[in-house]
Amino acid sequence: MSDVLYLAIVASLKEKIIKGRLKPGDMLNSESSLMKEYSVGRMTIRKSLSLLSNEGYIYSVPGKGNFVCKPEVDIFQFKFNKYDGLNTHIDRVKLLSVKVKIPTKQIDRILNMDENQKVVEATRILCSDDKEIAMEVIYLPYVQNQPVIEDMLKFANYLKPIEEKLAFVLDKTINISVTMPTKEMSERLNINQNEPIFEIIETIKNGAAHESLQVSWFYVSPKYLTIKAATPKDSVDKRIF
Amino acid sequence: MSDVLYLAIVASLKEKIIKGRLKPGDMLNSESSLMKEYSVGRMTIRKSLSLLSNEGYIYSVPGKGNFVCKPEVDIFQFKFNKYDGLNTHIDRVKLLSVKVKIPTKQIDRILNMDENQKVVEATRILCSDDKEIAMEVIYLPYVQNQPVIEDMLKFANYLKPIEEKLAFVLDKTINISVTMPTKEMSERLNINQNEPIFEIIETIKNGAAHESLQVSWFYVSPKYLTIKAATPKDSVDKRIF
DNA sequence: CAGTGGTCTAGACCACTAG
DNA sequence: TAGTGGTCTAGACCACTGA
Numbered sequence: 090m091s092d093v094l095y096l097a098i099v100a101s102l103k104e105k106i107i108k109g110r111l112k113p114g115d116m117l118n119s120e121s122s123l124m125k126e127y128s129v130g131r132m133t134i135r136k137s138l139s140l141l142s143n144e145g146y147i148y149s150v151p152g153k154g155n156f157v158c159k160p161e162v163d164i165f166q167f168k169f170n171k172y173d174g175l176n177t178h179i180d181r182v183k184l185l186s187v188k189v190k191i192p193t194k195q196i197d198r199i200l201n202m203d204e205n206q207k208v209v210e211a212t213r214i215l216c217s218d219d220k221e222i223a224m225e226v227i228y229l230p231y232v233q234n235q236p237v238i239e240d241m242l243k244f245a246n247y248l249k250p251i252e253e254k255l256a257f258v259l260d261k262t263i264n265i266s267v268t269m270p271t272k273e274m275s276e277r278l279n280i281n282q283n284e285p286i287f288e289i290i291e292t293i294k295n296g297a298a299h300e301s302l303q304v305s306w307f308y309v310s311p312k313y314l315t316i317k318a319a320t321p322k323d324s325v326d327k328r329i330f
Numbered sequence: 331m332s333d334v335l336y337l338a339i340v341a342s343l344k345e346k347i348i349k350g351r352l353k354p355g356d357m358l359n360s361e362s363s364l365m366k367e368y369s370v371g372r373m374t375i376r377k378s379l380s381l382l383s384n385e386g387y388i389y390s391v392p393g394k395g396n397f398v399c400k401p402e403v404d405i406f407q408f409k410f411n412k413y414d415g416l417n418t419h420i421d422r423v424k425l426l427s428v429k430v431k432i433p434t435k436q437i438d439r440i441l442n443m444d445e446n447q448k449v450v451e452a453t454r455i456l457c458s459d460d461k462e463i464a465m466e467v468i469y470l471p472y473v474q475n476q477p478v479i480e481d482m483l484k485f486a487n488y489l490k491p492i493e494e495k496l497a498f499v500l501d502k503t504i505n506i507s508v509t510m511p512t513k514e515m516s517e518r519l520n521i522n523q524n525e526p527i528f529e530i531i532e533t534i535k536n537g538a539a540h541e542s543l544q545v546s547w548f549y550v551s552p553k554y555l556t557i558k559a560a561t562p563k564d565s566v567d568k569r570i571f
Numbered sequence: 572c573a574g575t576g577g578t579c580t581a582g583a584c585c586a587c588t589a590g
Numbered sequence: 591t592a593g594t595g596g597t598c599t600a601g602a603c604c605a606c607t608g609a
Binding site for chain 4: 121135138149150152153154155
């Protein structure tokens, strides 16, 4: 198979699992048995088991042994970005309004605000090729002496610098649902009032600081968005050891 | 921090990355430097680096060094199953029709069928609490002398046994979009013809055998489905070594 | 060429599990 | 008590990189 010992062992064990000779819940042979079976040192066996574990095939219980996982077949992954993930390219942003408001209870709960802290509410239209294709309402905590936020909000993906800076600790969640456009939306986005639109609620948090950065409501016609998701592949070739 | 050496080193390096003292693209100190820096053996350092690599913080280039990743902030993960992932519970299935047909070009391409092979087209209604809430059209390759497929299709999640058997090699993809119901659907599902519905196209393949098992069109009202997705957490506590 | 990461071994001690 | 996996060390050889 492979000229790398631990990969050959991985392939061999994986085959046993896939072919069903090892079933979910079954215990693998002990590491010392496997050492003899494959005529290798312990660390080589452990490297193989480690790879299988990372790929979701097995898990280990200290003092007992290594076991085949009960597989999960309903996990999907997809890549999505409001600003460059649509079927068309955003080339202009119209900033409709920027207001400082007292947050509603819902916003307050989501953003986990301080007492009496206000929010900035920004409403924007995203355009592609001079057509208005999406609308979003953004809420972010208002901090006094903030840098000129309005200039910032004129950029479609104004969070990009922050995202790059905080990338390793960013927690994002999105809720995707469907509604009918309000009158304003249907006029703005030039769609029929009985054509459905996606409603995507996105929250962005700094997971390390447990601090909410933003929540937004994003509306776009299904014309411009399809969610394509797939079961994740084995995390290939990750460095172990 | 931690009484386990490699975890303490992971935490230390992770902090440097999060705090920005190590930026994307930067090279980490070499393994031998890190050995001296933390006063541990090489394998301990490598175990730490391995964990960081698995969690997407770093990658390594043989002959050069270990580098901080350019982070990916737009990957989302969610769990979804047509049959137990809705806002309500499916408790009955009405099998409307099962036909053997010559596949359309689209189906033929998706299922990658043999010449002249036919498909089974099954149409089903999924009910919850005696309301008809979802409709699906399933296509699967027709093989002669097949076991009584109609009995099977009366079970909502009739693929479950196959999924469990093939779990480790199953590739699923779903496309989520939105349309308006056809006349039949709106009558069947008792929804207004100008209420939108989710259209979910799912393909299921055996990734090991490169064999397509099924493709289906699934229709459900947004009332019963919201997609909730989030950025994946660090793959916690995976066994390495 | 020296330095880097990749693979692999042999051996050690520990905490945990089960009979 | 014997066996299991978890952690850690010291040392070896390799292929690859860049000066």
